[in-house]
Amino acid sequence: MSLELVLIRHAKSDWGDSGLRDHARPLAARGRRDAPRMGAWLAAGGHVPQLVLCSDAVRTRETLALMQPEWAETPEIRHEATLYAAPPRQLLAALKGVRTRRVALVAHNPGIGRLAADLAAEAPAHPRFHDYPTCAVTVLQFDAWDWAAIGKGRVAAFAIPADL
Template sequence: MKLILTRHAKSSWDDLMLDDHDRPLNERGQSAAQRMGKWVEGRRHVPAQVISSTATRANETAELMVKAMGGAPSLTLDEGLYHASSDAILARIQRAPKGDLMIVGHNPGMAELASRIVDVAPTHDRFGVYPTTATLITEVPVEDWSELKIGMAQVIQFIVPRELKELHTA
């Protein structure tokens, strides 16, 4: 099965009175989420389900990506993914129903899980940083997500938004 890990897109800091959980995406983030969703769809990596943090910026990222993927994936919000540790994200994945899966969450948990879950890390210079809208697509040799263990995912691709412009996929 495929496992896709996406960090939320760039958020707005325009209203400093907003609680962190409630910060929306800025225009750049909205554009990046749409482009990344189109890219995922264009590479035929559309998951059956997307599970996202309930934070506004993560939820908006997930919604924009699902829409760009033709609306095919179902979207589930999980408050446990808000600033979750890599262990908490892994545990949530292990409870997911069968089928290709995308998780939309936050750093540092997403970056840490991405580095722990793969058998061989990509040589990409931004992998350790896992910038906003960074997306890791992996193939995992399991029949059920409960079987997922550290180090078993094989990297298909890791990509960041600036590369989408370079690839002319926007």
């Protein structure tokens, strides 16, 4: 059995209200346009997750909420405070005990982008992979039976909204 991990950086957030805490920042208009397009891209590629582990920040929740209507299947969703501003090791730790084969993490840079780079056996040739812009999505596949046993994975797909 192989495992599939979808790494999603939240869509473009709105910096217009300087009084908001970072955790409470919503999506900007561009982010609200981009998220459904990336959700449709995941569905078209057959990469809809069965389980989504999502940071509890407003912008990650909104990103997921706008992607999800594009998916025929409704995944289980868990909003987790530990994914907010998490480094790669902490993001990976969120998979501990997960028994689902296709999982998505919706989180923030720099952690989510670094995790994509750390887990990719070979980085895609895409010029934006290493700076992991907003709403970037990487699909990684692993020849493993358990999330605790994953090492480097094959990048099955990578895209950013500007590609669509």
